[in-house]
Amino acid sequence: MKDVSSFLIGYVVFDIGKMYRDNGCFIYKQIGGCTNHKKLKVTQIDKDFIKYSFCIDEKYKKDLKQFQTKEEPKECPFYKVCNHGISNYEKKKDSWIEKEMSGGLDDKTKERFTIALKLLLDLNATIMHTENGSIIRLGAKSGKDLKVKAKLKVNKFTNSKLGIAEFDEILEIVKSNTDIDMLCDTLSVLNNKDLTENFLKIDDENTIKQKLDKIIKDKKEKDKKEKDKKKKR
Secondary structure, eight states, rough: OOOTTTOOOOOOOOOOHHHHHHHHHHHOOOOOOOOOGGGGGGGSSSSSHHHHHHTTTTHHHHHHHHSSSSSSBBBOOOHHHHHOOHHHHHHHHHHHHHHHHHSOHHHHHHHHHHHHHHHHHHHOOOOOEEEEEEEOOOOOOOOHHHHHHHHGGGGSOOOOOOOHHHHHHHHHHHHHBBBBBHHHHHHHHHTOHHHHHHHHHHHTOHHHHHHHOOOOOOOHHHHHHHHHHHHHO
């Protein structure tokens, strides 16, 4: 403290690499780098690396003994069973990347859409039919009322800690899905049987069912055309 105000007196530097080498797996200590990303074969790894690494549980170590003497290779045991926090995070990232490359919704986005539709139902959603079409009507008097009610209910549907941006996104998904066409598109992509059945229960005129049937029919026709094109090529 100087003149009752804070001031910079220096820096604290954390060597993350050294912390991991000192507290991480035995392989890192012995060869100076984690081999998880290389997916080495068991036959390429020194027996002591497997024996003394606390990243691998005892049961798995016993199972590996049969592979250490055989010529047939087996994927690096550290890649799938390493219990170190950094390794667990890397495995999670691998699954996210794999999901993105498949072209589908990533798990986090899917979760937000699912929470939004569950909220929609919990907010006493009903279908209102008008001359201009059908819409989902919510049990909320205003946008502010909707936000307050959503905040009170959202934790019923997830154990994830939602940030402000995530909550606002969920709220926008709730609002956009009051349009029947948007709702049906969302239901077809999520492919959640329980959610779909719950919405069909409030669908007294089968509006949702008809639109979902049309989406499925259109998708089948599109897939068939794509297959025919490939055959011609």
